[in-house]
Amino acid sequence: MDWLIYSVVAGGGAVLAGTQFLRRQRQAAVALATELEPIDDLSHLPEALQRTALWALSEGGFESRVVHGSVKRAGADVAVTAFDLETLRSRRGEWAYLPVEPPFRIGDRVSVVACELDRSFPHLLLKRTGRGDKLHDDGLGEIATSLTRVAREALRVGRSSPSDLPPALAPEPLALELPEHWRAYGQDVDPLLRHSAFRGALAQTHRRDLVLELIDSLLLVYPAARSVVGADPLADLVTSALALVDAIRVAVLSPRGLEPA
Secondary structure, three states, X not given: OHHHHHHHHHHHHHHHHHHHHHHHHHHHHHHHHHOOEEOOOOOOOOHHHXXXXXXXXXXXXXXXEEEEEEEEEOOEEEEEEEEEEEEHHHHOOOEEEEOOOOOEEOOOEEEEEEEEEEEEEEEEEEEEOOHHHHOOOOOHHHHHXXXXXXXXXXXXXXXXXXXXXXXXXXXXXXXXXXXXXXXXXXXXXXHHHHEHHHHHHHHHOOOOOEEEEEEEEEEEEEEOOOOOOOHHHHHHHHHHHHHHHHHHHHHHHOOOOOOEO
């Protein structure tokens, strides 16, 4: 019996060590692909992260594959952090949708790029049409592989609910024309949304289901419904985020101010 106990403990330790090793490998692969440095957590990010729609939809969570660094752009260095966020809601076997029109949900694990800007913006959210808009419930396979989802199913407890809407966002889309498939939410139409450089960057961003959030000095870019699998696709998401940063900086630094399209 003693040997059995020792074997179970040793086996559990080996599994834990193997899991940690795989996580470090994935993080190292992302660091190599993005040319950023592996770090332990998100404590360096502004507290504005906790006031985003992403945070309301996830209720926080557990980060992995976290990399961070300063990226040189024309005339500025931009602090960039890329990470995966496993939502706290998914640990509880539930999911939420943002109560805007039309609503959308995020996946259980979301890949995020956070860029810190040198100017503060009001809270704006832009969403590109995609799978998250369909509000698909969890599939049978997802339910069967989660004890919390199975328990909710057995107890007939609902898995989905609306999240809180951040107070700086309005439920109706802003009344302005954006590039095809895009819609925006906020309290007012910020001049940035009318600038040709920013609108051009949106038009060049073809990833379905993409969400952009500007809040204070933080830009978040993440695909709503699914995480980004693999190091190179996450590096591509970083590249897309930096293209948007470049467009925002062009708009802000325009000699004639923010120019409408």
